[in-house]
Amino acid sequence: MRITIDVAMTYRFPRPNTVFLALEAAKGAGQTVVQEHLDIGRAALSRISGDSDVGERVWAQVPDCEMNLTYRALLDVTRPEPRFETLEAMPLHLIPGDVAPYLRPSRYCQSDKFMTFVQRRFGDLSGGLQILALRDWIETNLTYVPGSSDADTNVLETFAGRQGVCRDYAHLMCSLVRAAQIPARMVAVYSPDVEPPDFHAVTEVWLSGKWWLVDATGMTSAASMAIIAVGRDAYDVAFMDSQEPAELLVQSVAVKRV
Numbered sequence: 001m002r003i004t005i006d007v008a009m010t011y012r013f014p015r016p017n018t019v020f021l022a023l024e025a026a027k028g029a030g031q032t033v034v035q036e037h038l039d040i041g042r043a044a045l046s047r048i049s050g051d052s053d054v055g056e057r058v059w060a061q062v063p064d065c066e067m068n069l070t071y072r073a074l075l076d077v078t079r080p081e082p083r084f085e086t087l088e089a090m091p092l093h094l095i096p097g098d099v100a101p102y103l104r105p106s107r108y109c110q111s112d113k114f115m116t117f118v119q120r121r122f123g124d125l126s127g128g129l130q131i132l133a134l135r136d137w138i139e140t141n142l143t144y145v146p147g148s149s150d151a152d153t154n155v156l157e158t159f160a161g162r163q164g165v166c167r168d169y170a171h172l173m174c175s176l177v178r179a180a181q182i183p184a185r186m187v188a189v190y191s192p193d194v195e196p197p198d199f200h201a202v203t204e205v206w207l208s209g210k211w212w213l214v215d216a217t218g219m220t221s222a223a224s225m226a227i228i229a230v231g232r233d234a235y236d237v238a239f240m241d242s243q244e245p246a247e248l249l250v251q252s253v254a255v256k257r258v
Contacts, residue, residue, distance in 0.1 A: 001078075001224060002034075002258040005190050007071040010250040013242070017062045020241040022188060022229040023071055023199075026055030029211075030079025031226055039070045052098060052185075054230045066249075074258070075226050082214070082222055084128030087207035089182050099206050102183035106232035108154045108171050109186075111178035118179040131205050131214060134176045138169060138216040146196075151234070166194075167234050169216040170201040174233065177205050187213065188228040188237040191220040192255045199239050199253060204230065226255075 007023060027033050038045075043060040050057050060067070095103070105111045122133050145163045155175045158168040170186050177184035183206035194200045202215040202225065213222040231237045240246070 002074065002076050003190070003192055003224075003226060004254075004256050004258055005071065005073040005075065005226065006252075006254040007069070008250065008252050009067075009069050009248075011067045011069075011240075011242075012247040012249055013062070013065050013067070013244045015065060015244060017065075017067070017242060017244040017246075019060050019062060019067065019243070019246075021058040021060060021069075021239065022050065022055070022237060023239045024056060024058065025073050025075055025190065025226045025228060026050070029054065029227055030077065030222075032076045032078070034074040034076060036071070036073035041068055043067065050229050051231045051236055055228060057229070073226075077223060077226060079213070079222050079225070082128070082212040084132050084207075084212070084214075087128035087131075087212065089127045089130070089180075089207060090209065092181060095183060095206070099183050102185045102206065102232065103178055103181065104232075105175075105178070107235050108233040109175040109178065110154065110156055111175040113156060114159075114175050114179040118176055122176075122180065128207055130180055131177065131182070131207070131212075134180070135173065135214055135216050138172055138176070139218045142169060142172070142216075144169075144217060166201040166217050166219070170203050171233055173203040173214065173216040177203065182206060185211075185230050186233050186237055187225075187230050188239065189213075189220075189225040190228065190253070190255045191225045192257050193220040193224055194255070195219070197253050197255060199228070200225075201234065201237070224257075 174184040
């Protein structure tokens, strides 16, 4: 599937600023960047590898008190849909060293608090079938409510309140999967199926020796996602971190099938 991505944003700062960006589509992992262009005016840019070597992050030294940014890309997504019923969980002692950190609790994903719940509710399942059951439980029991959470909302609050946005769904999915002793990480993606159009958060789970995408909101599927970044939770995959207070003036995200 070929998709186009068009991002535009304007932020105001009290003084010249350095920002850390994660908004360019990653190369590889079932997707090919045909062409792309990032424009941040007079800002000086430097790049580093993203977490787990997925994608790149950009340091932008903005010399003015306003940042005008555009990002446009054309991608081919060739990733197949997972067949979760055929996938198996790996024994813990065989999980690779770069994957093992995604078994642990993190800032917004207190997975250790859910171990009893997962064992009692889903302990008779394993591997991909357990992942499907966890995904279905979240999609059934949570209500997608824009504005119902903020940047400080953690997974315990989401579980208790039974509502949230994609960030909260992904945090809960990561937490329940880790509680089942399966590695899980948060993934920032673009997708033409997301409504309203915006940066989207999903989950990757480690089964049968590979990472597999799953969206607990049910909005999109692996074959229509463009991966941006991965991490332990939202703290690691935020599209922008700013040294100075940032005032949003304009922001739009448009993703379309070609």
